[in-house]
Every structure is written in structure tokens, then in C-alpha cells.
Amino acid sequence: MKTAERLRRIKPSPSTAAAQRVRELKSQGLTILDLTVGEPDFDTSDHVKAAAIKAIEAGETKYTPVNGTSALRAAIVGKLRERHGLEFTDAQITVGGGAKQVIFLALMATLDEGDEVIVPAPYWVSYPDMVRANDGTPVIVDCPEAEGFKLMPERLGAAITEHTRWVVLNTPGNPTGSAYTVAELQALAQVLLAHPHVGVLTDEIYDEIWYGYEDAPSLAAVEPRLADRVFLTNGVSKTYAMTGWRIGYGVGPADLVTAINTLQSQTSSCPSSVSQAAAAAALTGPQDFVRDTVRVYRARRDATVKLVNDVPGLSCTVPDGGFYLLVNCQEAIGKLTPDGHRIENDEDFARHLLDSGQVAVIHGSAYGAPGYFRISFATSTDVLTEACERIATACAALKSAAAP
Ligand code: PMP
Numbered sequence: 001m002k003t004a005e006r007l008r009r010i011k012p013s014p015s016t017a018a019a020q021r022v023r024e025l026k027s028q029g030l031t032i033l034d035l036t037v038g039e040p041d042f043d044t045s046d047h048v049k050a051a052a053i054k055a056i057e058a059g060e061t062k063y064t065p066v067n068g069t070s071a072l073r074a075a076i077v078g079k080l081r082e083r084h085g086l087e088f089t090d091a092q093i094t095v096g097g098g099a100k101q102v103i104f105l106a107l108m109a110t111l112d113e114g115d116e117v118i119v120p121a122p123y124w125v126s127y128p129d130m131v132r133a134n135d136g137t138p139v140i141v142d143c144p145e146a147e148g149f150k151l152m153p154e155r156l157g158a159a160i161t162e163h164t165r166w167v168v169l170n171t172p173g174n175p176t177g178s179a180y181t182v183a184e185l186q187a188l189a190q191v192l193l194a195h196p197h198v199g200v201l202t203d204e205i206y207d208e209i210w211y212g213y214e215d216a217p218s219l220a221a222v223e224p225r226l227a228d229r230v231f232l233t234n235g236v237s238k239t240y241a242m243t244g245w246r247i248g249y250g251v252g253p254a255d256l257v258t259a260i261n262t263l264q265s266q267t268s269s270c271p272s273s274v275s276q277a278a279a280a281a282a283l284t285g286p287q288d289f290v291r292d293t294v295r296v297y298r299a300r301r302d303a304t305v306k307l308v309n310d311v312p313g314l315s316c317t318v319p320d321g322g323f324y325l326l327v328n329c330q331e332a333i334g335k336l337t338p339d340g341h342r343i344e345n346d347e348d349f350a351r352h353l354l355d356s357g358q359v360a361v362i363h364g365s366a367y368g369a370p371g372y373f374r375i376s377f378a379t380s381t382d383v384l385t386e387a388c389e390r391i392a393t394a395c396a397a398l399k400s401a402a403a404p
Contacts, residue, residue, distance in 0.1 A: 009132040013125055014366035022360045033359045033387040035375045038174070040241035040323070044278070045289045048240060051281030052274050060277055064270045066261045068095025068249070072276045075283035076249050080232075083207075084221035091254040094261055095279075097271050099205050099235035099248030102260070104130050105267075106201060106231055106250060109259035110165055111136035117201075118159045118167040120151040121368030122326060124174045124203070128368075136165070140368055145317065145328065149176035149369075153187045160195050167192070170203040172216060175367045175374040176326045177319020179210070182217045189223035199229040205248075206322040208239040208290050211298050216321060220252075228253055238322075239290055240282040247271055247279040297323050300377040300384060307388035308375070313395050323378040326364065330371040335398035342401060346371055356397060357390035 018036040025032050055061075067073070073093045080086045096102040107117070107130050117131045120143045128138035141159045143149050156167065169188070172179040180188070192198055202219050210216045220230040235248030250260065264270070301318070304325060308316050313331040329349050336342055337356065343349050350363040350373050364372030377384055 006133050006135070010129040013129075015125065015362060018360060018362050021354075025354070025358070025360075030358055032354070033383050033390065035377075035379065035384075035387055036360045036362050037376045037378055039243040039378060040238060040293065041378050041380070042241040042289075042293055044240065044242050044245070045282070045285075047285050048242070048278045048282045051285075052245075052278040055274050055277030060273050062273060064273045064276060066265045066270050067093065067257070068271060069273070069276045069280070072247075072249075072280040072283075075280045076251065079283050080251065083215055084218045086218070086221050086251075088251045089254070092257055093249060093251050094257045094264065095247065095249045095271050095276065096260075096264060097246040097248070097268055098237060099203065099233045099250075100126060101246075101268075102233050102235075102248045102250040103127075103201065103203065104134070105260045105263045106233070106256065107131060107134040107136065107166075108263055109256060110199070114163055115165040116161060116163045117165060118156065118198075119368075120155075120168070120170075122149055122173070122176050122364065122372070123168070123368050124170055125366055127168050127170075137163075139164070142368075148317075149173065149178045149326070150180060150184060151188065153191045156188055157191045157194075160191075160198060162197070164195070164198050166199045166201050168201045168203065169219060170205075172206040172210060172319070172321025174206065174322055175324045175362075175364070175369065175372075177317075177322045177324055179212070179216050179320040180219075182222055185217055185219050185222040189219065189226055192226060192229075193223075196229075199231060200226060202230060202232045204232060204234045205238050207234060209294060209297060209323060210321040211294070211301065212320060231256060236279045236282050240279075241289075241293070242275075242278065242282060245272070245275040245278055247275050297377065300379075300381055301325075303381060304375065304377050304384050304388065307385065308391075311388065311392045311395055313398075314391070323376055325375045325377065326367075326369060326372050327361075327375060328372055329364075332395060332398055333371065334401055336401050338397050338399075343398065346373055349373065352398075353391060353394050357387075357394035359387045359390050359394070 111134045113135045131138040231252035233250045237243040316327045347363040361373045
């Protein structure tokens with residue numbers, strides 16, 4: 001079957017590819033320690049499951065409104081009011097099959113050929129390909145580790161052209177764990193106020209997996225003058241360990257939301273009715289699950305950051321949120337493996353960890369971060385400890401290449 005041109009512009013997600021490779025190696029009987037996983041290792045709470053079962057039994061098994069059930073939309077409005085003091089009308093909210101789908105539809109609804117989307121790197125793998133799939137051009141802006149992997153106002157200003165439609169701000173970020181402070185958001189807002197044609201797509205999916213004292217700030221709340229062009233996306237996947245339920249949402253300008261709803265009405269019709277009942281229960285019910293899991297993530301984060309920084313040649317900074325570490329492995333590049341292969345780049349390094357240490361990680365280039373690799377700490381401390389030992393052994397086995 002001939003496929004469309006747009007398919008030639010994109011590739012499958014590298015995390016899905018890594019998961020496939022891990023499954024293959026496991027099926028060969030190898031004990032792989034998998035640090036590639038992009039989802040919580042906790043189960044969905046019982047009260048959330050109970051709400052889904054109740055919805056099934058009550059016959060909530062039909063199509064829902066395209067933009068989601070009123071109960072779920074009300075729960076989303078409540079969360080954003082409570083957390084950020086933001087007010088949204090019903091016409092400003094849409095619910096979709098995961099934040100991923102909502103972001104995809106927002107791009108589909110707004111991009112024409114030649115339109116540019118500023119994507120700060122390191123980035124979540126899907127942004128550039130989602131832009132390309134929708135005829136846009138990703139404009140990748142490097143945000144080095146020395147700048148906290150964050151977009152600095154000067155770099156934003158320099159990247160904006162008359163073709164810019166969006167800038168993507170993922171905070172806290174995947175794969176870096178970096179989050180923008182209120183002051184940093186204000187500084188970016190100053191630049192954006194001077195360019196009224198640029199929209200901001202904020203991806204706040206890790207907002208609750210957050211290690212700061214005050215809540216993670218949101219651009220829409222920090223600068224109300226941007227309210228008519230911020231599209232805030234979020235979901236229940238990470239916070240409530242509900243990745244398989246596929247519920248995400250977007251809030252922002254009503255005309256954009258209407259356009260997304262039109263696309264949704266012609267694609268999925270609506271998100272799953274049962275999953276929406278579960279998501280509403282997650283958002284409005286007891287929040288102990290969030291507090292308890294964040295406590296666990298924090299302990300794992302602190303332990304793993306220390307273990308990684310104890311490995312000669314590796315280093316990482318302490319993430320503000322999320323459950324990933326972006327580890328600098330630049331010192332390993334150019335070295336030789338025990339069987340004489342030269343580590344040319346981070347992809348070779350990740351392969352070395354898998355082949356010699358049976359530890360699966362994702363190479364940084366997949367996220368626009370060459371010279372790095374991503375560890376997910378959404379796994380047990382035992383696995384993390386053992387994995388870091390194996391990583392240390394694999395690093396120690398590398399030899400400097402002999403001088404020519
Ligand atoms: N944004 C980021 C930064 C993510 O890491 C993910 C999940 N990997 C998503 C969005 C998508 O989440 P959802 O399950 O709601 O589609």
C-alpha cells in the first residue's frame with residue numbers, strides 16, 4: 001500500500017522502539033533492567049477503578065459529547081482553579097484520548113505548510129514529528145545544560161519569525177525534569193508579548209510529579225495577558241498512574257477548542273466514556289495517591305542522582321519534576337569497548353550499556369540531546385541500584401582510544 005508523503009517525514013517513537021528491543025532480549029532469557037519506561041510503575045488507585053466499574057454498571061457505555069462529559073470538564077475546571085487560580089468556561093475545554101492526541105489535534109487544527117513551531121531541545125520526542133506530520137516545520141532551539149536545559153528569552157526572541165505559530169513549553173520537562181520558575185516564565189512572557197502572532201502550547205503533564213515547595217507555575221496564570229493564546233495541555237496518565245486509560249485535556253482559546261472538537265468529531269468522536277468517569281474520580285477524589293507516589297519518586301530521584309554522579313565520567317543535575325534523569329555521558333564518547341568498538345555517540349553508548357550491562361536506557365539524540373541518555377526512575381529502588389552498579393561497571397570497562 002502506498003503511504004502518504006507525511007509518513008515519510010516521521011518515524012516511530014524511540015521509546016516504543018526501545019520497549020520492543022527490551023521485550024526481544026527478555027524473550028531470549030536475558031535479565032534486562034529496563035530504565036526506558038515512560039509511565040508510573042504504580043497501579044491506578046482502587047477508588048478510580050471503582051468509579052469506572054460503577055460507570056459500566058450504570059450504563060455509561062455510550063458516546064459522550066465530543067469535548068468530554070460535563071462531569072470531567074467540571075473536574076478539570078476545578079483543578080485549574082484550585083491549583084492556579086485560572087478560570088475557564090466550558091467552551092474552552094476539550095478532552096481527548098491522552099494529552100498526546102490533544103496536542104496532535106491542536107497542531108493539526110492550526111498548522112499550514114511553512115508554519116513554524118519552536119521546540120526547545122531537549123524535547124519530548126513526539127513534538128517535532130507531530131509538527132512534521134501536520135505540515136509544519138519544527139524549529140529546534142538548543143537549550144544547553146549550563147542554562148538548565150531551559151529556553152532563555154534571548155534564544156526565544158531570536159527564533160521567532162513571521163511564520164512562527166507556536167512555541168512549545170513542557171514544564172516540568174521530559175526528558176530533563178527541568179521546570180520554569182515564575183521569574184523565568186515572566187521573562188519569556190515579555191518576549192511573547194512583543195509577538196502577538198505566536199501561540200504557546202504548554203505541556204504540563206508532569207505538573208503534579210513535582211519536588212518544589214510551591215506548586216509548579218503555569219504560564220497562563222503567570223501572565224494573564226497571554227491568556228488568549230496559551231493552550232494548556234495536561235492529563236491523568238502520569239499523576240494518577242492512568243496511562244492505559246487514555247485521557248488528556250487541553251484548555252485555551254475557544255476558537256481553537258472548537259476547531260479541535262471538529263477534528264475530534266471526525267476522528268474518534270469522543271474519548272472513552274468509562275475512562276472519563278475514572279479520570280473525573282481521579283481529579284475530584286482523595287489526592288493521597290499523588291502525595292504518596294511523589295514521596296516515593298522523590299526518594300528514588302535523590303538516590304539515583306547520587307548513584308549516577310558517583311560513576312566516574314557520568315553526571316546529572318537534580319530534576320525539579322517528572323521521573324527522568326538526563327545523564328551527561330560526553331566523557332565516554334571516543335572511548336573503546338572491551339571488544340574494540342569505538343563509542344562514536346550517545347546511541348553507541350546506550351547500546352554498550354544494553355550489550356555489556358543489560359541495562360536499557362534511551363539515547364539522548366532521540367530527544368535532541370546528543371551526548372546524554374535518559375533514565376526513568378519510575379521503577380523500584382532495587383532495580384535502580386542494580387542498574388547503576390551495572391552502568392558503573394560498563395563505564396569502567398571503557399578504554400581511552402590509543403593516541404594515533
Ligand atoms: N507530554 C509529555 C512530555 C509526555 O512525556 C507524555 C507521555 N510520555 C505525554 C505528553 C503524553 O501523555 P498522554 O498519556 O496523556 O498521552
